[in-house]
Amino acid sequence: MARVAVLHNTLDFRGGADAVCVHTCAALAAAHDVALFTISETTPDAVGAQFDVDVSVPVVAPPGASNVAAALSAAAPTVGPQLAARSVLLRAFFRRHASAYDVAVSTANELAVPLPSVQYVHFPQFRCDTTPTADPGRLNGVWSRLAAPAADRPDTRYLANSAWTADAFEASYDRRPTVCHPPVDPIDGAPWGARADRIVVLGRIAPDKRTLDAIDVVDALRARGHDLTCTIVGAAPAAYRDYVADVRAAADSRPYVTVETDVPRGRITELLGRSRYGLNLKPIEHFGMAVAEYVASGMLAFAPDSGGQVDVLDGDDDVLFEGVAGAVDAIAAAIDDGLQPSLPRDRFGRDRFADAIRRQVAAVCPD
Template sequence: MAKVAVFHNTLDFEGGADMVCLHVCAALDAVHDVTLFTLSATAPERVAAKFDVPFDVTVATPPGSRALAAGLNRAAPRLGPQLPARSVLLRAYLRRRRGEFDVVVSTANELAISGPSVQYVHFPQFYGDRVDAGETGPLDGLWSRLAAPDRSQLEGPTRLLANSAWTADVTADIYGVRPTVCHPPVDPIEGRPWVDRDAGVLVLGRIAPDKRVLNAIEVVERLRARGYDLTCRVVGSAPTAYREYVRRVESAAARSEGVRVETDVSRDRVETLLGRYRYGLNMKPTEHFGMAVAEYAAAGMVPFAPNEGGQVDVLGGDDRLLFHGIEGAVETVAAALDSDLRPFLSRDRFASDRFASEIREHVSATLN
């Protein structure tokens, strides 16, 4: 049994990366002594309950971390991307305790840290100016100088993983090292038979500008204007950092007869809706993996997503499900409705037992 530090900069956004972190904790806790290092205003137990992931590990946080995290959340509209900043702050705390642990497992992307490590990249958090898909803030260069790894560190005692082939390619473009692809965990979700499902569109995930939820509402409105009798339900977390955008989404839904919004619902409610609707829509072009898209498939829905990013992996590159832009989304969904396209993707391709085994194997190989 090894002593493992799991490094995750924040659970406050309650998205796919946070779900991966919790699954990593659960997978490693079965065989090791695990401590989660995080800088969050949100209690890990609450996020774990939301994703229906068991959580029983020690949590380590810097002094005053909840107040600091809450302040960062409130300041997010002015600060821009803040994950690198949180990584820098949390790394300073972890470095003081690094000697207590045999291995560090980062579920918060790449990081310069001494000793053996496994680093799971959802999307590179440093050097955002080096790739077209990067999200840069005014202090990006500072955070990169302070905490980004160099190539020698990633080729040394570090085992680098990525959530999709697309993310692996982006990481290789920045660092010259290509991670091993390890898709996130998504278990099959029970649902109604196809004929009993609502002929509607589910838009699932964090309600934030990068997810382009307003674009999804526009797609549904255009389809309704063409005569398709579709409803739409937007369901997702509404982090404080994105409160202004959430208000815009709620206002747009209030002006539409066919759109409803639900925020911060339970996992049971999410799974009920996944099993109730026929169609799932994602509009973020450069989705790093596409957790919501994978859940659409796992629930027996017909998922649609932009023909970019990691979601191309999820949808097997099938042109019937992929599109470019708002107009492309309208045409792709309309074609599926006209042809009565039914679900055909595997529902258990990304099962959590597969993910847990892979993570344990990577940690074991690093320790050895």
């Protein structure tokens, strides 16, 4: 049994990266002594409930961590999520505790740590000036000097959530991670003929997810004569409270659009299992947990033709698109042609993910 420190900058956005974190903690806790280092207001239990993961590990946080997390969330509408900065803060705190652990597992991208490690990359957070499609920001060079890892360390294993992310990481670090798709179990659902003509927009409500654009897509489809409804369901992080208010206002003015935030997992699976269509509008999604959940629940999923979601949808041109107009055309054509889902629902199961994480940790554990 190894002493394992899981490092995750923040759970407060309650998205796909946070699902990977709680799944990792759960996978390792059965065989190792695991502690979670994070700077968050949100507890791992809350994230676990959102993603149907039973996780019970101690949390180690700096003094005043919840206040720091709250302040960063409050400032996010102005300065952005500052994930790299959060990682730098977490690393500085962890270094004072590292000697108590055998292995570190970063579930929120690459990070310089002073012991053997497994690092799960959703998208490179450092050296962004050399990363295709990244927006470095003014301070990324500073954060990189403070916390970017030396990629040639032999006792570090890198994992990436998609082939696209692996390409981006390799461009920055000249080392290719092993692709390990995030965990998404099959979701029980009704037969196609018994499902509602409803578009579900699942996931964090935020500007980068382009949730408001989804409402425009539904408006355009209804204008073409398709009697569709839309349910937007997902987390409403405090960092995006102004945008969430805009989404609610847009929905309130349309009887065919509803918004449900921070609902129990059972409600999410109910919606996915009883609806026909799933829509994601974020371009260059690093993986696309929502898209994978659409597939896992037997929905017909639509997503931009970029990033890791191309992996998830197996490069199917019928359901990949560019821009709002492209989304409208793709969904309208699918409805007119009677297109139904054909991808296997069990491609990304949690057992596969847990086995991969355990193997990687075993490979770097000291003898």
